[in-house]
Amino acid sequence: DVKVTQSSRYLVKRTGEKVFLECVQDMDHENMFWYRQDPGLGLRLIYFSYDVKMKEKGDIPEGYSVSREKKERFSLILESASTNQTSMYLCASSLSSGRASEQFFGPGTRLTVL
Amino acid sequence: AQTVTQSQPEMSVQEAETVTLSCTYDTSENNYYLFWYKQPPSRQMILVIRQEAYKQQNATENRFSVNFQKAAKSFSLKISDSQLGDTAMYFCAFMNQNQGGKLIFGQGTELSVKP
Numbered sequence: 060d061v062k063v064t065q066s067s068r069y070l071v072k073r074t075g076e077k078v079f080l081e082c083v084q085d086m087d088h089e090n091m092f093w094y095r096q097d098p099g100l101g102l103r104l105i106y107f108s109y110d111v112k113m114k115e116k117g118d119i120p121e122g123y124s125v126s127r128e129k130k131e132r133f134s135l136i137l138e139s140a141s142t143n144q145t146s147m148y149l150c151a152s153s154l155s156s157g158r159a160s161e162q163f164f165g166p167g168t169r170l171t172v173l
Numbered sequence: 174a175q176t177v178t179q180s181q182p183e184m185s186v187q188e189a190e191t192v193t194l195s196c197t198y199d200t201s202e203n204n205y206y207l208f209w210y211k212q213p214p215s216r217q218m219i220l221v222i223r224q225e226a227y228k229q230q231n232a233t234e235n236r237f238s239v240n241f242q243k244a245a246k247s248f249s250l251k252i253s254d255s256q257l258g259d260t261a262m263y264f265c266a267f268m269n270q271n272q273g274g275k276l277i278f279g280q281g282t283e284l285s286v287k288p
Binding site: 063090092094099100101102103104107109115117149151153155160161162164165166167 | 177179182208210216217218219220223264273274275276277278279280281
């Protein structure tokens with residue numbers, strides 16, 4: 060079974076802190092994604108990566124950056140956390156962008172910024 | 174830009190009955206895929222069913238089926254013989270074949286199955 064894991068289920072940070080959210084997948088997937096999930100808005104794509112060291116902005120990249128140094132790991136970075144970044148963050152991975160590959164999701168990290 | 178709309182924020186159904194969740198989307202593309210994902214309370218999101226736009230036949234997975242109306246840009250999910258374990262948030266999602274596997278999600282419908 061594909062497994063996507065995220066470093067924390069719950070995280071509380073203070074405004075201005077630098078925050079790292081880690082995601083690891085164990086199925087050699089090429090694509091990895093970071094979404095944030097907010098009530099009434101569904102999931103919105105922050106960044107995605109289709110290969111090591113490659114990244115592309117999604118729909119809401121402002122205030123975020125990402126890093127993919129190894130194929131299995133995709134990190135989301137909040138350079139200076141703000142209260143409007145309080146949200147549920149979901150990581151996902153998929154095999155290939157060349158076809159309609161199913162995305163496999165991690166359990167999510169619920170981030171609260173005080 | 175593509176958009177996905179789920180107009181039912183919450184729905185409920187009695188156990189063993191049938192329920193239909195609505196989804197509409199907007200795109201000018203011809204080659205795309207549509208998905209329904211399920212997010213149970215405090216559990217990971219999983220794929221329920223997938224439909225290729227070029228296929229006229231509606232996809233079916235056990236108790237789950239879709240009604241895909243391409244001209245109307247409608248993609249509803251029917252759950253037959255509802256079970257308590259179907260209680261979850263359901264998301265409709267769109268993928269353009271030429272956009273690197275990116276998904277565009279609707280707002281979600283929270284479904285409660287009542288005993």
